[in-house]
Amino acid sequence: MKVAIVGCGGLGNVHASCYAEMPGVTVVGVCDIDEEQVRRTADRIGAPAYVSYRDMLEQSGCEVVSIAVPSYLHKQFSIEAAEAGKHVISEKPIALNLADAREMIDTCRNNGVRLFVGHVVRYFPEYAQMKHQLADGTIGRLGVAHTSRIGGHPGNVRAWYFDEECSGGVILDLMIHDIDFIRWAGGEVRSVYSQRATSRELDYATATLVFESGAVANLKAHWGYPGPFTTAADLAGNGGVIRTDSSRSASLQIRKTEASASGGPFVEVPQSPGYESPYYTELLDFIDCIREGREAVVTAEDAYKALEIALAAAESARTGKAVMIGQDTRKAESV
CATH class of the missing domain: 3.30.360.10 (Dihydrodipicolinate Reductase; domain 2)
Structure with a gap:
């Protein structure tokens, strides 16, 4: 499974570390507008660095996008990924209002991709x-x-x-x-x-x-x-x-x-x-759900209800x- 990550802050680096250790997963791109930050993350896990999200979607060959940007950007980045045919793993909250959350769910469904939201607890x-x-x-x-x-x-x-x-x-x-x-x-x-x-x-x-x-x-x-x-x-x-x-x-x-x-x-x-990181367990479950076509412990509708x-x-x-x-x-x- 080829995964790309947008957002190289704290949780973005957690995602990067988890995917880097996950069997059958390759990080094919990391993206952030902070060039120094994205380079550090890319060098640490041996992945290509991007400062343009669009370039990463078009050039990396990713199948899944992990979104670890500020909450108010979740909708924008999720919809762009879905419309590019990529499965979406977004940090919580799903969005900051119900209309945006519903649009994210519907856009992923209409484009035949999965949406997962990181309610890691x-x-x-x-x-x-x-x-x-x-x-x-x-x-x-x-x-x-x-x-x-x-x-x-x-x-x-x-x-x-x-x-x-x-x-x-x-x-x-x-x-x-x-x-x-x-x-x-x-x-x-x-x-x-x-x-x-x-x-x-x-x-x-x-x-x-x-x-x-x-x-x-x-x-x-x-x-x-x-x-x-x-x-x-x-x-x-x-x-x-x-x-x-x-x-x-x-x-x-x-x-x-x-x-x-x-x-x-x-x-x-x-x-x-x-001893296993809950973030690793969560992300692995999401990846396995894509591979196996099953539901995760937490669904996008659960995230909507929360x-x-x-x-x-x-x-x-x-x-x-x-x-x-x-x-x-x-x-x-x-x-």
Whole structure:
């Protein structure tokens, strides 16, 4: 499989490293408007460098384009690739509005190519284990979930993150990871209520999601946290709790309500997240889906739904009202 990469920033280089190690995959081009940056990436993995995206599409012979450019450019680069007959692997979010997201999905379908969106949390072992433990009935029926994703403000490294028209802010860029995960784990979402505080150096949001099942999830996302990047999640059911916290050495703990043989009230079972990069696992799954004609763990429609919920959360934070999913996200109803 011949792959080309556009965008040679942090995630673009992650993509490059993954593809360079992937059996049966050849990186036939890397592209960025920053000539120094694209040359460094190209030299590191031994691939041709391009500063023109059009030239790369026309000259590299690529079958797949991996898109790792700022969020507001996802639609433009995806549609150009699809119209050139290339499969598309785009970083999340799929786009910054639903019309652009739908156009991307439709354009890929109409041109007979696949569209994949990098909601990589589904490929993190600890999150995948939580999903499977819930599906297997380990903790019974989901009642309440909590997630947290906090770290420094990325705008201090890449200024475009400060511009909400480019990044979508902390909800569309960061919280959307947990929105996708919690929908994957808990099912369809009925409504969302969100609050948000922002300044030049801080973007903080919380969101309460109510599922069609009646379960509730509380999500927190924070740019500007004065400490290391950390994530945490717990799922509570009528039979126990599953918890993961990246700040702890154990990646996953399962606490069941049955008494243990030692007489304690809980049994805790730590699970290892493994050693393979989730980005490698994700990208390999996307490539194998193209080869085998099957669906990925996360589909383009999943990415559309995650964006729909994220936009509803952003609208709720703006209006102070709950937003029903599936309705126009510009319309909110009172809590």
